[in-house]
Amino acid sequence: MKTGVFICHCGLNIGGVVDIPKVLEDLSGYDSLGYVTDYRYMCSDPGQQLIKDAIRDKGLTGVVVAACSPAMHESTFRKTAEAAGLNPFRCEMANIREQCSWPHRGEPEKATQKALEIIKASAEKVRKNQELSSLSIPVTRQALVIGAGIAGMQAALDIADAGYRVSLVDRLPYIGGHMAQLSETFPTLDCSQCILTPKSSEVGSHPNIDLFTNSEIHSISGYVGNFDVTIRRKAAYVNWDVCNGCGLCMEKCPVKTDSDFELGLAKTKAISIAFPQAVPNRPVINSEVCRHFTQGKCGVCEKVCPVGAIDFKEEDTFIDRKVGAVVVATGYDLHPKTKVGEYGYGVAKDVIDGLEFERLNSASGPTQGEIRRPSDGKIPKEVVFIQCVGSRDQENGYPYCSKICCMYTAKHARLYKHKVPDGQPYVFYMDIRAGGKGYEEFVQRATEEEGVLYLRGRVSRVFEEDGKTVVFGVDTLSNKKVEIHADMVVLATAIVPARGQTELARLLKISTDEWGFLSEAHPKLRPVESLTRGIYIAGCAQAPKDIPDSVTQAGSAAAKVLALFSSDTLSHTPEVAVVDEELCTGCGMCIDVCAYDARTLDARRSLAVVNEVLCEGCGACQVACPSGATCQRNMDTAQVMSMIDAVI
Amino acid sequence: MKLSREVIHTEDKRKLQDISGEEILSCYQCGKCSAGCAMTSAMDLLPHQVIRLLQLGQVQEALDSKTIWVCASCLACSARCPRGMSLANVMESLRSTFLRPGDRCLNPAEIPYELLEIVPEQALVAAFRKYT
Numbered sequence: 001m002k003t004g005v006f007i008c009h010c011g012l013n014i015g016g017v018v019d020i021p022k023v024l025e026d027l028s029g030y031d032s033l034g035y036v037t038d039y040r041y042m043c044s045d046p047g048q049q050l051i052k053d054a055i056r057d058k059g060l061t062g063v064v065v066a067a068c069s070p071a072m073h074e075s076t077f078r079k080t081a082e083a084a085g086l087n088p089f090r091c092e093m094a095n096i097r098e099q100c101s102w103p104h105r106g107e108p109e110k111a112t113q114k115a116l117e118i119i120k121a122s123a124e125k126v127r128k129n130q131e132l133s134s135l136s137i138p139v140t141r142q143a144l145v146i147g148a149g150i151a152g153m154q155a156a157l158d159i160a161d162a163g164y165r166v167s168l169v170d171r172l173p174y175i176g177g178h179m180a181q182l183s184e185t186f187p188t189l190d191c192s193q194c195i196l197t198p199k200s201s202e203v204g205s206h207p208n209i210d211l212f213t214n215s216e217i218h219s220i221s222g223y224v225g226n227f228d229v230t231i232r233r234k235a236a237y238v239n240w241d242v243c244n245g246c247g248l249c250m251e252k253c254p255v256k257t258d259s260d261f262e263l264g265l266a267k268t269k270a271i272s273i274a275f276p277q278a279v280p281n282r283p284v285i286n287s288e289v290c291r292h293f294t295q296g297k298c299g300v301c302e303k304v305c306p307v308g309a310i311d312f313k314e315e316d317t318f319i320d321r322k323v324g325a326v327v328v329a330t331g332y333d334l335h336p337k338t339k340v341g342e343y344g345y346g347v348a349k350d351v352i353d354g355l356e357f358e359r360l361n362s363a364s365g366p367t368q369g370e371i372r373r374p375s376d377g378k379i380p381k382e383v384v385f386i387q388c389v390g391s392r393d394q395e396n397g398y399p400y401c402s403k404i405c406c407m408y409t410a411k412h413a414r415l416y417k418h419k420v421p422d423g424q425p426y427v428f429y430m431d432i433r434a435g436g437k438g439y440e441e442f443v444q445r446a447t448e449e450e451g452v453l454y455l456r457g458r459v460s461r462v463f464e465e466d467g468k469t470v471v472f473g474v475d476t477l478s479n480k481k482v483e484i485h486a487d488m489v490v491l492a493t494a495i496v497p498a499r500g501q502t503e504l505a506r507l508l509k510i511s512t513d514e515w516g517f518l519s520e521a522h523p524k525l526r527p528v529e530s531l532t533r534g535i536y537i538a539g540c541a542q543a544p545k546d547i548p549d550s551v552t553q554a555g556s557a558a559a560k561v562l563a564l565f566s567s568d569t570l571s572h573t574p575e576v577a578v579v580d581e582e583l584c585t586g587c588g589m590c591i592d593v594c595a596y597d598a599r600t601l602d603a604r605r606s607l608a609v610v611n612e613v614l615c616e617g618c619g620a621c622q623v624a625c626p627s628g629a630t631c632q633r634n635m636d637t638a639q640v641m642s643m644i645d646a647v648i
Numbered sequence: 649m650k651l652s653r654e655v656i657h658t659e660d661k662r663k664l665q666d667i668s669g670e671e672i673l674s675c676y677q678c679g680k681c682s683a684g685c686a687m688t689s690a691m692d693l694l695p696h697q698v699i700r701l702l703q704l705g706q707v708q709e710a711l712d713s714k715t716i717w718v719c720a721s722c723l724a725c726s727a728r729c730p731r732g733m734s735l736a737n738v739m740e741s742l743r744s745t746f747l748r749p750g751d752r753c754l755n756p757a758e759i760p761y762e763l764l765e766i767v768p769e770q771a772l773v774a775a776f777r778k779y780t
Contacts, residue, residue, distance in 0.1 A: 382652060424653040448674040453656060453703070456677070477677050478700045480649045 002034025003123050004060040006051055008042035008067035010097055015040070017101040019112040026116050033123060034058055042067050048080045055084035062086075062126035066094040066119045087131035089575070089634060094122035121643040128639045134571040137613050139225035140324040141565040144169065146217060146504070149177020150196070150547055151539025151554040152329035153203050158558030159327075160208035164565055167321050168203065169231055171500075173214040174278035176200050177331050181261065183361040183369070185547060186411040187442040193277060193364070200279040214284060218318060220507055223613050224534030225324045225570050235314040237285035238271070243309035245281040247273070249301035257289045263356050265374060266366035271301050275364060285310075325534050325561040328508065328518060329554060330501050332540035335390035335397060335494035343389065343462040343491060349375040350469050351462055351489045354405070357412050361419070371419050373488040380423065380487030383416055384471045385409045386459045387429045390494030398494050398515055403544040405492035406433045410443045412490060413452040425452045426484060428459050428473050436546070455482055462489055495544035509597070510535050518542050528557040536560050575633050576615035577622065583629035584608055590621035590630055649704065656705040660745070664707065668741035674731045675699045681725035681735050691715040695725055695735050702738070707745075716742040717778070743778065754779035 005027060009015030020038050027036045035058045039047045042065060054060060063086065065077045070093040078088035096115040104111035141164050145156045148170035156168040174180065180200075182192035203209055218232035238249075255270035262268070270290040273283045291298035292312055302310040337353050338346035350373045352360070363369040373380045387405050390397030406429065413425035427446075432454070434440045446452040457474035464470070468485040475482050497516035505512045510530040511519040518537045521529040528536050536557040539550040564570070577590075577598070586606035591599045598614035599621055601607070608630070621630045631637060649655075665672060675696070682694035692714045693701070701710045710716070719739040726734035747753055754775055764772070 422653075424656065426651065444674075444676070447676070448671060451673060453651075453673075455651075475649075475700075475704065478649075478697065478704060478706075480704070483650045485650070485652065 001032060001062065001127055002058065002060050003032060003062040003064060003126050004035040004051070004054050004058060005033055005037075005064045005066060005094075005119055005123060006042055006047075006054075007036075007038040007096075007119070008047070008065065009038065009040045010042075010067060010101075011040065014067070014097050014101045014115075017105055017108050017111050018096060018115045019108065022112055023116050023119070027119065030120060030123070032127060034060055043073050043076055048076075051077070051080050052084040055081065055086050060086065061090065062123075062129065063091040064094050064119060064122045064126055065091065066096045066115065066122070068097040069093070069095050069099075087133075089132040090126060090129050092122050092126050092129070094119045117647045120646040124642040124646040125634075125639050128636075128642065129634045132574040132633060135574050135576075135612055137223075137225050137570040137572055139565065139568060139570055140227075140322050142166070142321070142323045143325045143327065143561050143565075144227065144229055144321065144323040145327045145329060147177065147329040147331055147498075147539070147541065148172075148175035148203070148211075148213065149329060149331045149539060149550075150179045150199075151331070151541075151550040152177070152327065153199055154551050154554035155327045155329060155536075155538055155558045155561075156203060156209055157199070157206065158555055159561050160206050162558075162562050162565075163208065164562075165208050165210065167210045167212060167229070167231065167323065169212045169215050169217060171214070171216050171234075172274070173236065173282070173284045174274050174280070175203055175211070175213060176279070178355065179547065180275065180278075181263075181355055181358055181362070183358045183363070183365070184411065184415060186407045187436070187438040189411070189415075191363070193362075197277050197279075200277075204279040211280065212319065213280060215319075217504065217507060220326070223611075224532075225564070226613075227323050227326060227534065229321045229323055229326075231319045231321065233317045233319060235287075235316050236282070237287065237290075237310065237312055237314050238283055239309045239311050239314070240280065240282040242307050243282050243305075244307055245273070245283075246306065247283075248304050248306065249283060249310065252300050252304045254298065254300060255289055255291055257286060262359050262366050265356060265359050277364075285312075325536065325564050326508065327536045327538055327554075327557045327561065328504070328510070328530070328541055329538040329550075329557075330498045330504060330541040332495045332544065333498050335496050337389075337491055337493055340389055340396075340491070340493070342460060343386070343489070344464070348462065348464045348469055348489075349373075350380070350464075350487065351491065353491050353493045354408055354412065357490045361412070361415050369419075371416055378487070379420055381420065382484060382486045383413075383423060383425050383488045383490065384459075384469075384484055384486040385413055385425060385427045385490045385492065386462075386471075387427065387492045388458065389491040391492075392430065393494075398496070400494075400515070400544070401433060402492075402495040403433070404495070404546045406431075407436070407439055407442070407546065409490075409492050410434070410446045410452070414446050414450050417450045417452065426471075426486075427452055427454045428457060428471075429454055430456070430458065436548070457482070495540060497541065501541060508532070508535055510537075528553055528560060534564065572613050573617060574612075575617045575635070576612045577610045577617065577619075577630050577632050579608055579610060580629045580631075581605075581607055583627045584625075585627055585629070587626065589624045589626060593620045593624040595620065649706070651704065658705050658707060660707040661702060661705055664702065664738070664741050664745060667744060668734070668737040670733050670738050670741075672699060672702045672738070674733055675703065676731060678730065680728055680730060684724050684728055686722060686724065687718045687720055690718045695719070695739075698742070699733075699735065699738065710742055711746050715739075716746070721778075747779065 078091045081091035082088040143159045143166045145152045145168045156166045160166045215233040218230040220229045222228045249271045250269045253269035253271045256267045258264040259268035261274040271285045287293040359365040391402040434443045455475045457476045459473040461472040471484045473482045502516045520527045538554040538557040596614050598611045679696045682696045726736045
């Protein structure tokens, strides 16, 4: 056995603290080492060549690279070793940077001693390392996209266009998400419907997309490349395959109810299609208000339907799918205005939120796009917009910035001014955050050209008085308290994760932050991957973002899925837990400690088994196993003991 | 301060914009004018605060401030404004609005003789230019 040690200076990162010549000298007397050398940057091409040459010329059977963290360069050096004909799992990193030179910058002598011990321990480990080969996992080249807003639609289209089947699931009966509710979009003010509906119809008719609207994820299991999903399609009480979307049922239905799509600003029927351009253009019966379900009579829709599509007996159906990758794009909700006490708990009729304003301004909305206030339908002449309602408010809401409110409020104020030229919009703000192409210019146009008056300060109170909505605020620029008797108030309420997202995350075993937004694997370098391999995230499910960012992230998530689908199999590290069946008593303690659900009990044989693909090699089961039956490959108990011996 | 369309959009404000040729709402209150003004130690309001009052329709309060008279018309603010607004023009428009009624000008006969003895001629000429 001949192990080579290659010590990297990492410029001055290691070389400036650890006395490398001394380490080299001390190691020269250490038995079992076949070769010891150093280099300024071991990860560079000449550095890697040094390792390759030594493996060949000195006949090394193991390699220790004393440098940075294995997370940084383990794969680099294992590939180097492999290129020189060595089994890559006989190459180990000795981390003398993050765990030595960086934290012990002020005590170089001790750092030098510690570096020596880390290297010796690694050399002991390598000596007993087995030659391993990577595990191979088959990949099902089909994807699941959860959420069919703009992010989910984009991800589904990108994957489907590349030739792979996609199951696109949304709990609402239509696709498009919140974007379908928007009137016009910043910064170009093009109408949301005009840019969304072509995409919706493309999704609806794409040969590679299986659309499951009015559906939810019932269960999911498995791992990267091999997820088993059950989709629950909720009963619509209409056979969508038979229905031709004529709308006669909606016309004749006698029951009126608040429209969710119109956010309660308009009525709809108990059987309805959310909006005329909806994809798929099929109705759903709301069983909570339908007279057939509540009183056991009526059935008008059934009588008038020319194709016999109404089916009151329809039940939820369950569809199984096997997919290789999942994109989660579940979107957002708004912080409910009913939770904001100082602005009237949502009781004041003319205090609305941003999405409600979008509906008022929409050509297909309840007022056909005329800005009319909800209480009496009058055109409001003084409108106050309040930003940061719940956002940037750690005491009464959320500490984060909701990111899009500055822009959509500027848009609202401008659109209002276009429709009511003699009206006065006021915007209460804390800062204007308009980072984006053409965004700052958009806001400046609001103030300079459209006469929107920006007032810097938070509003303390909003209340109704004599048909007006009184706003108590402040303008910190002039140090004056401000009182406005407004005709309507629009609240830019905080963006929060969509209802049910936390439960879905739990089902998928992916993590969320404390507010429920999905956590990315790395905030800068892996922004669309979850920490669970094969599950990707896009859109507002991850954090508040606007349409361009959502589309970008969706495309990026799709690219990750396509990379995964680029081969039939995936490789997985063999450095995972193994069980000595002779020693295992089947106590199950390893199952409780496993964070990855990789351990299960084979009840018939009374043995704990390892799902090697799910195992991340963390070693928790090895520690927990009372009989010493579980160990991690290339980190067995004998190796750990000899590493300790080398140090003490 | 109660704000409404009537308060913000007054005839006085419109005239000021006409006289100065500046769009008051183009100011985004960065404060660079005040940061570089050489006369702020003698001012009661900083230059950007005067502009803010005008944005809010508080023309009288701006006219009442000492600042518009302390302004030396050095044009540093105009040269440096990132929004391209000439504050010096706005200050001048405020002064001329104040003086327009005609009974508020500097009257040479009312200047005390002792003062004339110590004031540099250049300052006197400047005063006539500013106060008439």
